[in-house]
Amino acid sequence: MTIGPDLARRTVSALIMIPVVLGITVWGGWAFVLLWLVASTAVLHEWSHVARLSRPWAYLALGLAAICAALAALALGQGTIAVLVLLVGALVGALVCGTRRASAMGILVAAAASIPVVILRGEDQIGLVAILFLYAIVWCTDIGAYFVGRMLGGAKLWPRLSPNKTWSGAIGGAMIGTLAGCALLLAFGLRIGPAVIGLGLVLSIAGQLGDLAESAFKRAFGVKDAGQLIPGHGGVLDRLDGFTAAALIALAVGLARSLEAPASGLLLW
Template structure:
């Protein structure tokens, strides 16, 4: 098996960022909200630069204020308030942006980087476990897809969008990511039910879909990486693409199963 030349920088970055993310998720509250809010603002900046949004400063200002409000209101009042802040922020953004569709899409994408995870973490009983489950699924999927793709190889998953991804990596990532999620919740005494297994499969597939979406974005705009913030990974969009999609799917499932407590609904508690 031949590892990519970016493997060691990727490993080093992961060893630094993963503990920080886990600690923030464990702490919860405004620390976690601030951590994700800052990440979402950086994602927004990368999106604006990648899509060449104009005028740059007004777009960043209106979208950034909307994101900050969405993060704070989600923590304070819940997911509906956070989504309302994004909706209200979309109106002035649409007025000032020259490329309205891409600007609004950037606000929605950056919002998905913060609102779902903060909404899940709000549950005092299950929020922390739900976030650890989410991290386990996304990271397990990403790591297994990387190694299975290089060890097994085989047919490409979608060569037009991401020429390095294979079906073996996608399947291996789904299996390992789902299993990692079940092991994570089992460590907290949450039963690994068939329903949670199915949710894990959906979240793992969503994570890989988020990765493919971001690859398509970069290909469309002729970018290798969303930025150069993280050695070996590129930018935060490159690091959070799977997490954004998986968190959004997790929140939708959690709200459908238990609107008052999405984290409990997600885990079937």
């Protein structure tokens, strides 16, 4: 098995970040909201850098204003207004900051990086378990794909977008991520059935597709990494691409099954 030269840096970064993220996630409340607002800020900044947007500071201000207003509307139970605020923010960002499609999409991606997890987390225990479930699936999918892909090698998954990813890594990562998610739910005493296993697999695949989508975005602008903030991982956008996609799907499933309690809708089958 060939291990990439960045493994040591990736491991050290993860050992620093994971306890901090887990601690704030368990704490919940405004600390958790602030964590994801900071993440959204980083995503907006990195997106503007990759897409070479004009007026990056205006873009950052517009994007954050839209996301904060949407979160405030959601806190008041005004979901429709929150969606409209985000759409208007994306439109204004596109008109003001150039590269219109990329500008609008960046604000929506930054919102998707924070709003779904804030909604799912809520203030109760099932919300905490829902976020930990997402962490387990996405993180273990990433780890599993890394090691299985290097151990087994084989056909490339999509060489034009990501030359290092293999089908063996994608399949192995999906299996490991799904098992990790199910193991976490069992540890919290929740029932595991075919629907939950299928859900874990869907979220794992969604995470990998999100990673590929971000690779396509960067390739379109000739950029390898969205940033250099996290040694061995690149930028925050590089780290949250798969998680954002998985969180969006998780929220959609949760809301489809329970508008009042999306975390329960996600996990209780």
